[in-house]
Amino acid sequence: MLNGKIIGRVLGILLILEGICMITVIPVSLHYAEGDLLPVSVSAIITLAVGVLMSQVFRDTDSTIGKREGYLIVTGSWLVFSLFGSFPFIIGNTIPSYTDAFFETMSGFTTTGASILTDIESMPHGLLYWRSMTQWLGGMGIIVLSLAILPVLKIGSMQLFSAEVPGPTPDKLHPKIRETAKRLWLIYLGFTLAEAVLLKLGGLSFFDSICHSFTTMATGGYSTKTASIGAFNTPYIQYVIIVFMVIAGTNFSLAYFGLHGRIKKIITNEEFLFYISFLLVFIAGVAAVLHFSHGHALEESFRNAAFQVVSIVTTTGYATADYCSWGPFLVLVIFILMFTGGSAGSTGGGIKMVRLLLLAKNSRMELRRLIHPNAVIPVRLNHKAVPQNILYNVLAFIVFYFLIAGVSAMVISAMGYDLSTSFSAVAASLGNIGPGLGEVGPTMNYAHFPAFGKWFLSFLMLLGRLELFTVLVLFTKWYYKN
Amino acid sequence: MLNGKIIGRVLGILLILEGICMITVIPVSLHYAEGDLLPVSVSAIITLAVGVLMSQVFRDTDSTIGKREGYLIVTGSWLVFSLFGSFPFIIGNTIPSYTDAFFETMSGFTTTGASILTDIESMPHGLLYWRSMTQWLGGMGIIVLSLAILPVLKIGSMQLFSAEVPGPTPDKLHPKIRETAKRLWLIYLGFTLAEAVLLKLGGLSFFDSICHSFTTMATGGYSTKTASIGAFNTPYIQYVIIVFMVIAGTNFSLAYFGLHGRIKKIITNEEFLFYISFLLVFIAGVAAVLHFSHGHALEESFRNAAFQVVSIVTTTGYATADYCSWGPFLVLVIFILMFTGGSAGSTGGGIKMVRLLLLAKNSRMELRRLIHPNAVIPVRLNHKAVPQNILYNVLAFIVFYFLIAGVSAMVISAMGYDLSTSFSAVAASLGNIGPGLGEVGPTMNYAHFPAFGKWFLSFLMLLGRLELFTVLVLFTKWYYKN
Numbered sequence: 001m002l003n004g005k006i007i008g009r010v011l012g013i014l015l016i017l018e019g020i021c022m023i024t025v026i027p028v029s030l031h032y033a034e035g036d037l038l039p040v041s042v043s044a045i046i047t048l049a050v051g052v053l054m055s056q057v058f059r060d061t062d063s064t065i066g067k068r069e070g071y072l073i074v075t076g077s078w079l080v081f082s083l084f085g086s087f088p089f090i091i092g093n094t095i096p097s098y099t100d101a102f103f104e105t106m107s108g109f110t111t112t113g114a115s116i117l118t119d120i121e122s123m124p125h126g127l128l129y130w131r132s133m134t135q136w137l138g139g140m141g142i143i144v145l146s147l148a149i150l151p152v153l154k155i156g157s158m159q160l161f162s163a164e165v166p167g168p169t170p171d172k173l174h175p176k177i178r179e180t181a182k183r184l185w186l187i188y189l190g191f192t193l194a195e196a197v198l199l200k201l202g203g204l205s206f207f208d209s210i211c212h213s214f215t216t217m218a219t220g221g222y223s224t225k226t227a228s229i230g231a232f233n234t235p236y237i238q239y240v241i242i243v244f245m246v247i248a249g250t251n252f253s254l255a256y257f258g259l260h261g262r263i264k265k266i267i268t269n270e271e272f273l274f275y276i277s278f279l280l281v282f283i284a285g286v287a288a289v290l291h292f293s294h295g296h297a298l299e300e301s302f303r304n305a306a307f308q309v310v311s312i313v314t315t316t317g318y319a320t321a322d323y324c325s326w327g328p329f330l331v332l333v334i335f336i337l338m339f340t341g342g343s344a345g346s347t348g349g350g351i352k353m354v355r356l357l358l359l360a361k362n363s364r365m366e367l368r369r370l371i372h373p374n375a376v377i378p379v380r381l382n383h384k385a386v387p388q389n390i391l392y393n394v395l396a397f398i399v400f401y402f403l404i405a406g407v408s409a410m411v412i413s414a415m416g417y418d419l420s421t422s423f424s425a426v427a428a429s430l431g432n433i434g435p436g437l438g439e440v441g442p443t444m445n446y447a448h449f450p451a452f453g454k455w456f457l458s459f460l461m462l463l464g465r466l467e468l469f470t471v472l473v474l475f476t477k478w479y480y481k482n
Numbered sequence: 483m484l485n486g487k488i489i490g491r492v493l494g495i496l497l498i499l500e501g502i503c504m505i506t507v508i509p510v511s512l513h514y515a516e517g518d519l520l521p522v523s524v525s526a527i528i529t530l531a532v533g534v535l536m537s538q539v540f541r542d543t544d545s546t547i548g549k550r551e552g553y554l555i556v557t558g559s560w561l562v563f564s565l566f567g568s569f570p571f572i573i574g575n576t577i578p579s580y581t582d583a584f585f586e587t588m589s590g591f592t593t594t595g596a597s598i599l600t601d602i603e604s605m606p607h608g609l610l611y612w613r614s615m616t617q618w619l620g621g622m623g624i625i626v627l628s629l630a631i632l633p634v635l636k637i638g639s640m641q642l643f644s645a646e647v648p649g650p651t652p653d654k655l656h657p658k659i660r661e662t663a664k665r666l667w668l669i670y671l672g673f674t675l676a677e678a679v680l681l682k683l684g685g686l687s688f689f690d691s692i693c694h695s696f697t698t699m700a701t702g703g704y705s706t707k708t709a710s711i712g713a714f715n716t717p718y719i720q721y722v723i724i725v726f727m728v729i730a731g732t733n734f735s736l737a738y739f740g741l742h743g744r745i746k747k748i749i750t751n752e753e754f755l756f757y758i759s760f761l762l763v764f765i766a767g768v769a770a771v772l773h774f775s776h777g778h779a780l781e782e783s784f785r786n787a788a789f790q791v792v793s794i795v796t797t798t799g800y801a802t803a804d805y806c807s808w809g810p811f812l813v814l815v816i817f818i819l820m821f822t823g824g825s826a827g828s829t830g831g832g833i834k835m836v837r838l839l840l841l842a843k844n845s846r847m848e849l850r851r852l853i854h855p856n857a858v859i860p861v862r863l864n865h866k867a868v869p870q871n872i873l874y875n876v877l878a879f880i881v882f883y884f885l886i887a888g889v890s891a892m893v894i895s896a897m898g899y900d901l902s903t904s905f906s907a908v909a910a911s912l913g914n915i916g917p918g919l920g921e922v923g924p925t926m927n928y929a930h931f932p933a934f935g936k937w938f939l940s941f942l943m944l945l946g947r948l949e950l951f952t953v954l955v956l957f958t959k960w961y962y963k964n
Contacts, residue, residue, distance in 0.1 A: 067853070068853070071852075327898075328895045328898060328899060328900045328901065328904070329892070329895045329896045329898070331895075331900075331901060332891060332892055332895040332901050332904055332905075333892060333895075335901060336888050336891070336892060339888075359881060359885070362878065363878070363881075363882060363885070366875075366878050366882070366951075367951070367954055367955055367958045367960070368958065368960050370553075370951055370955045370958075370960075371549070371550070371955065371958070371960040371961055372960065388870075388874070391874075392870070392873075392874055392877070393848075395874070395877035395878060395881055396844065396845070396848050396877060398881055399841060399845075399877055399880055399881060400845060400848070402884060403841070403845070406818050406821075409814060409818070410811070410814055410815060410818060413810045413811045413813075413814040413815075414811045416809075416810060416811070417810060418810045418813075419810065419813060419814050419817060419901070419902050419919070420901050420902070422810070422814055423814075437901070469848075469849070469852055472849055473849055473852045473853065476849045476850065476852075476853070478849070478850050478852075478853040478854065479853055
């Protein structure tokens with residue numbers, strides 16, 4: 001039997017946290033006085049009230065959280081956060097359609113950054129602040145999810161490093177999660193503050209600095225400007241954001257090691273080295289094409305290449321340039337980069353670097369096995385042999401990812417979208433990136449999708465954010481059988 | 483040490499066979515008297531001479547064929563056949579560019595059907611006959627390769643059925659291959675004759691009947707008309723070709739069982755049932771869209787849907803309609819079907835049905851394992867448990883396939899082609915289909931590619947046709963080390 005009460009209690013407690021976060025929006029609404037004070041306050045009250053009610057009703061319950069409960073709590077949290085998180089937009093009619101408000105909020109909490117807003121500057125500052133905060137909170141959720149919860153459920157990319165971040169045993173789940181979360185959230189907060197200060201020094205307003213550091217560290221990509229980072233056309237700002245996107249796409253436990261002076265842990269981490277090399281190769285390649293083939297200035301080529309490559313690979317989704325105008329070759333490169341992703345244990349989404357690295361290593365081994373079929377040559381990661389079943393899971397994840405992308409692209413194209421738009425909208429949603437190509441390119445938005453399309457893409461964001469299996473398992477008969 | 487002499491001897495014998503096949507073109511050239519008699523005769527003489535020379539020079543050699551020799555013989559045969567097979571086109575300047583002649587011949591022997599010809603009707607009949615025959619010979623090669631040779635090398639989709647077609651043990655390779663080949667080639671020949679008779683009865687010329695039955699049974703797709711099968715606008719002809727494309731995409735060993743009255747073997751074969759259901763579902767879906775959404779007549783919708791779906795899935799590549807004009811949804815469906823393929827042990831290319839079936843079964847098991855991680859629930863195919871390492875190989879193959887497709891699409895787009903053209907040209911070459919989308923759509927051809935593009939796509943045809951690993955292994959250092 002599923003322990004429904006404990007699920008209710010956990011979701012209640014999370015709602016209280018969400019309500020408290022909403023309260024922090026009130027000063028912003030007060031300061032700018034743009035009519036969003038009432039919607040924000042009412043939303044906070046409703047959220048808190050429901051949260052308190054739920055946590056009280058299910059107070060004295062058996063507190064065993066098994067695997068089944070775990071799956072439902074994880075998926076449920078994102079759903080419930082998005083449901084209540086959309087209230088500030090819908091109460092007061094700032095976003096008149098509920099579908100749009102839910103899409104925007106789910107896109108926030110999943111750190112996707114796909115938007116239905118056509119004129120972002122016309123939004124009240126309080127709501128823009130809340131919109132950025134949904135991503136920042138989503139990022140916090142992902143850190144604790146990927147580094148503490150999913151390893152217990154034996155899914156997600158961090159299981160590949162089980163030796164690096166000792167996975168909590170089920171009976172010690174609570175203290176371990178709390179401890180891990182506390183440490184990593186401090187780091188997350190620290191980077192966010194650091195970036196905000198650097199952005200402020202670069203001339204951004206206090207408001208823009210906070211909002212953008214929220215959405216950079218979450219690899220979310222929501223901006224307070226319709227033109228995204230292109231609105232701040234100073235190289236300094238763009239370089240700062242590039243650096244922090246790279247950090248946000250790095251495993252947060254490496255930052256923890258770094259702060260403890262264990263630099264060797266970082267520079268010998270194979271996923272980190274692969275991630276950095278991967279970025280450098282693609283930045284160099286794109287910059288070379290922009291400079292030599294398109295005739296852009298050298299520094300500008302490098303900066304735009306670095307910005308877009310890092311933004312797509314880390315699944316942030318900010319834009320400084322319309323890469324759709326970069327010619328067919330670079331458009332295709334960007335499209336392919338949409339199927340990469342940040343590091344495991346970062347806030348980045350997508351397939352993730354460690355899976356691509358293991359894929360490359362495994363492919364090499366497959367070829368070797370053709371000549372030496374009986375040789376036992378394990379694939380190694382950070383000098384440890386990777387068990388065969390883990391490699392198998394990596395391949396299965398990647399195949400699942402493409403299978404879902406293919407079927408979903410058919411669904412989107414049935415609404416009349418062309419091949420590039422359909423595939424890239426799916427890749428950008430499933431990979432939690434945000435912008436895609438064609439009608440969802442960096443200068444466009446998602447407003448034109450029919451309602452079903454928006455709900456469908458919201459579902460893909462959730463699916464991708466929770467590493468597919470967490471959500472998919474809820475649709476199997478085995479989940480409900482004893 | 484690689485036994486180079488035996489490789490030379492086998493290739494020499496194969497060249498003699500190719501030369502003999504070229505001689506059979508002479509009567510056609512004589513009959514139509516269109517100036518191709520000399521090129522064909524000279525090519526036949528050169529091919530025979532080189533073949534006899536090679537087989538004599540390497541006469542008294544150690545006849546051990548190990549795995550390494552096997553890989554090189556397989557890849558070498560297709561290369562050597564294409565090299566000599568292009569002579570009839572290049573001698574006499576019918577196809578003036580050697581790149582084009584090689585592309586056309588490799589596209590023939592790999593049963594791809596991608597063409598650089600812009601006006602097929604202007605070609606001499608003798609050369610069109612040879613062009614169709616390259617595909618038919620390629621199909622014969624694939625039957626013996628997939629059902630007899632690759633299982634010994636432990637690659638290819640037929641290893642998944644090792645219990646169905648008892649794999650020859652290495653020491654008994656020769657008699658086994660000969661026996662298997664003889665039986666299956668008779669079936670192949672029988673179907674070819676049957677189709678030719680049915681096409682002749684439908685009003686096609688004797689010449690067109692033979693050429694099209696050659697290229698149908700090979701799932702090749704070369705036509706003697708620029709408009710492909712669209713040139714024969716009678717439903718009867720199209721239905722005949724649909725039926726024989728379906729047969730050509732079926733495992734030939736099932737036809738063998740059928741001829742021996744073992745119908746149960748066929749109707750209980752899971753890959754066959756999956757293949758037929760898969761075709762029916764997509765035919766029904768496409769027909770419904772054509773009829774209800776595009777307003778085409780019912781029978782015409784069904785026929786065009788059946789023709790195009792079967793043509794793409796079996797990797798034949800004939801066209802009766804320009805599917806690029808069917809709107810974004812059907813274009814995307816066709817694109818996705820380019821990543822399917824015929825059955826194992828058929829002449830069809832691509833990823834193949836059995837791999838997709840195992841992928842589906844395995845995905846289901848993966849989800850089940852999330853809830854029951856320790857339950858041992860094997861994936862079954864035809865009531866037999868599929869070993870874990872075979873499933874692993876299936877996933878690795880599919881991932882490799884997409885990896886190669888992604889990287890190759892980048893190469894093609896670097897020549898200035900858009901996303902749809904780049905990806906579909908790669909899918910159509912790697913999957914041995916022929917036509918793709920955009921600038922390589924069914925009403926277009928491959929003439930406009932730069933020389934490098936044509937060589938690159940020729941390589942992809944070879945790679946896909948030989949199930950990736952056979953060719954890739956030659957590029958690894960392990961192949962050359964002892």
